[in-house]
Every structure is written in C-alpha cells, then in structure tokens.
Amino acid sequence: MSKLKVSIIGCGSIAINRHIPEFHDNKNVEIVAVCDIVSERAEKMAELYDTKAYTDYKEVLKLSEVDAVSVCLPNYLHAPVSIDALNAGKHVLCEKPMATSQEEADEMIAAAKKNDKKLMIAHNQRFVDSHRKAKEIIDSGKLGKIFSFKTTFGHPGPEDWSIDGASSWFFKKEEAYMGAMGDLGVHKADLMRYLLGDFSEVGSFIETNAKENTDVDDNAVCVLRTENGVIGTLAASWAYVTGSYNGTIIYGQEGTLRLEDDPEHSLIEEYKNGHVIKHKLSKIQSNEDGARTNTHVIDHFVESVLENKQPLIDGEEGMKSLQIILGAIKSQETKQIISLK
Missing domain, CATH: 3.30.360.10 (Dihydrodipicolinate Reductase; domain 2)
Structure with a gap:
C-alpha cells in the first residue's frame, strides 16, 4: 500500500498535540508539508517531523504530491480552506465545528461531492x-x-x-x-x-x-x-x-x-x-493530563482514504x-x- 501524503494546515495546539503526532505515528502516512501564517511555528514543526514548512496554504494546495490535508485553523477558516483544498483535488480532514453556518457546511459537502474527495470532520467522541x-x-x-x-x-x-x-x-x-x-x-x-x-x-x-x-x-x-x-x-x-x-x-x-x-x-x-x-x-x-493518547480520528481518516471507504463522520454527519x-x-x-x- 502506498503511503498517504498529507499536509497539516495550521500549527496551533490541536495540530501539535493531535494531528501531527498521530499522522506521524501512522505507518501508512508521510507528512510532506506543514503550514502556518506564523513562520516560526511551521518551521518548528517542520524541523521536528523532518518535513517542509509553508506560510501560505494556497502554495501547499499547489503541491501535486499532497493527497490530503488536515485543516487545523480558527473556526471561520474551516469552510473556505476546506473548500479550496477539495477543489484542488485533496481529501480533507477538518477540525470541528466544520463551519460557522449552514450555507458554509452545504458548500463544503458540495465541494467534496463535485471533486469526489473524502471530507471528514474531526469529531473524536465516537x-x-x-x-x-x-x-x-x-x-x-x-x-x-x-x-x-x-x-x-x-x-x-x-x-x-x-x-x-x-x-x-x-x-x-x-x-x-x-x-x-x-x-x-x-x-x-x-x-x-x-x-x-x-x-x-x-x-x-x-x-x-x-x-x-x-x-x-x-x-x-x-x-x-x-x-x-x-x-x-x-x-x-x-x-x-x-x-x-x-x-x-x-x-x-x-x-x-x-x-x-x-x-x-x-x-x-x-x-x-x-x-x-x-x-x-x-x-x-x-x-489536561498531558498524556499522549490516540484519538483514532487520524487513523480512521487515513483508512477511509486509502481503502476508499465512507468516513464515519463525513460532511453530512458533521453538518x-x-x-x-x-x-x-x-x-x-x-x-x-x-x-x-
């Protein structure tokens, strides 16, 4: 099985503590890029995980080697960045809440369908x-x-x-x-x-x-x-x-x-x-406990993409x-x- 090549967009706490380490721990994944508008954050993660740093997510979406992205950004950016990524032909794992309005959620779901790409929302409680x-x-x-x-x-x-x-x-x-x-x-x-x-x-x-x-x-x-x-x-x-x-x-x-x-x-x-x-x-x-725990969100997303299966929390479920x-x-x-x- 070829590895899923991913980029994490946004290098704040949820990326640092959940997305990046869990992608890194998945043997079927290669992290090919990390991105944050604060260059020091992106560079720190790039150095830690031996990958490339970017400050403009649109540059990341131009990379042909990127198969999928994690959107780990403030709520108001979830929909626009996810839609851009889907339209660029990337699978998307988006942090919750998926959007800030019904209209945004509808547009995300439509973009996933139009481009035949997976859209999963990172709800971990299931x-x-x-x-x-x-x-x-x-x-x-x-x-x-x-x-x-x-x-x-x-x-x-x-x-x-x-x-x-x-x-x-x-x-x-x-x-x-x-x-x-x-x-x-x-x-x-x-x-x-x-x-x-x-x-x-x-x-x-x-x-x-x-x-x-x-x-x-x-x-x-x-x-x-x-x-x-x-x-x-x-x-x-x-x-x-x-x-x-x-x-x-x-x-x-x-x-x-x-x-x-x-x-x-x-x-x-x-x-x-x-x-x-x-x-x-x-x-x-x-x-709070500081312990590294696997949320299983990333593993499920990776499996859904590589095995072409419907994610448990797809766009409709997230909506x-x-x-x-x-x-x-x-x-x-x-x-x-x-x-x-």
Whole structure:
C-alpha cells in the first residue's frame, strides 16, 4: 500500500498535540508539508517531523504530491480552506465545528461531492471505547426503551490549551463565531446523535458570564428532543475552574448507563433489578493530563482514504451535529424552541 501524503494546515495546539503526532505515528502516512501564517511555528514543526514548512496554504494546495490535508485553523477558516483544498483535488480532514453556518457546511459537502474527495470532520467522541460499548448496549435493546439523557463537556477554558493563551482566537467572535458551544457542545451533539439518532428540536440558555473581554458564549445548557421522543440536556462550559468533566448518563426502561462519569470505570451499567456491571476501558482523552493518547480520528481518516471507504463522520454527519449548535444559538436569540427538521 502506498503511503498517504498529507499536509497539516495550521500549527496551533490541536495540530501539535493531535494531528501531527498521530499522522506521524501512522505507518501508512508521510507528512510532506506543514503550514502556518506564523513562520516560526511551521518551521518548528517542520524541523521536528523532518518535513517542509509553508506560510501560505494556497502554495501547499499547489503541491501535486499532497493527497490530503488536515485543516487545523480558527473556526471561520474551516469552510473556505476546506473548500479550496477539495477543489484542488485533496481529501480533507477538518477540525470541528466544520463551519460557522449552514450555507458554509452545504458548500463544503458540495465541494467534496463535485471533486469526489473524502471530507471528514474531526469529531473524536465516537471513537471512545465507553461510547462505542454504550452504543452496542443501546442497540442490543438491553436497556429497553430510552427515556432521557444528560451529557456535559466542561473545562476551565482554552487559555491553558490554546497556543495563544488568553489572546487566542477562541475568544474573538469574528474568528470563532461561537465559544464553548463550538468548542465542546458540538462534540456532545455528535455523540448523542451517534448514540440515540437524530434530533428534532432544541431550546437553550446561553451565556457569556465566566470570561472577561469576550463576546462568545462560555456557558450553555440546551434541552433536546430526538426524532423518537427521547428528551435530555446538553451542557457546554468553560467555567469548570477545578477541572474538566466529559460525562454522559443515559436513562432507559431497564436501567442506566454512566459514561465517563466515574474516575475508575469508563462505563457503568446499572439495572433496576440491582445488577451492576462496571467496565474498565481506556480513558477518554483529556487536554489536561498531558498524556499522549490516540484519538483514532487520524487513523480512521487515513483508512477511509486509502481503502476508499465512507468516513464515519463525513460532511453530512458533521453538518447534522453543527445544526444542533446553530439551532441552540438561534433559540437563545429568539427565545423559542427551534425545529431541526
């Protein structure tokens, strides 16, 4: 099998900690270019991974040897750069949220189809062991009818994680468009769609009350209804000052599933007959522990391209998860429940 030749566009924290090392670790990949408008960042990564540095992504897209690109840029650049790459004949792995509007998402999907190239959105929660096991249990019918859920992703904020700290694009509305909802909420929206199917309605309360000098959301609580009538809550926050929480609880007719809700056990099955099953699975990744963990996102993308398979989170899937977040923002603005159909 010939190696997939990739370029990473954007050398901020997500590229440094996830994309570049995971591409490097994949034996079927050759990193042929890295790109960042800050030349020192690109050069540092190029030196570290023995590749070439660029400061203009359009120069990278002209390289005939590049098969695929990772788009690791601020939110407002996800769509335009992905579309340019697809139109240049490159496969694209784009960071989440895939876009900042429905129109942008539609254009990305259309560009992938027109050029017959893979478009994958880098949602990683579907690859977490506890989440995959939970889907298996739910699909088996063991829990019976699902009634409700609550899912939460919160941490102290991007200041410690982003390469630019408190001055990061994460806090600039014109570059981020959305804050905790785009950073964390969209992950949980994608997870709940994976576990429970598509959603039909969303209502929300969204605030900017934890961070100073920003007008993007930092606290959000949403109420959601699936097309099958399951109701629950989704919370996204940059206000969890003592550490992160990335857990989900699913309530069914026969019992409850606790995902990433216990420090020791990644998944706990609790049944109304008193039966409890505790699973020790590999931990969900965290930005805090400093440990290198494989997200499986890059490996799945590489396999999808090399074996010409549909990615698990293609453009359509990424768009449906984005729609929940866009709907939640619209709900906050209009003070109404928003239909997602």
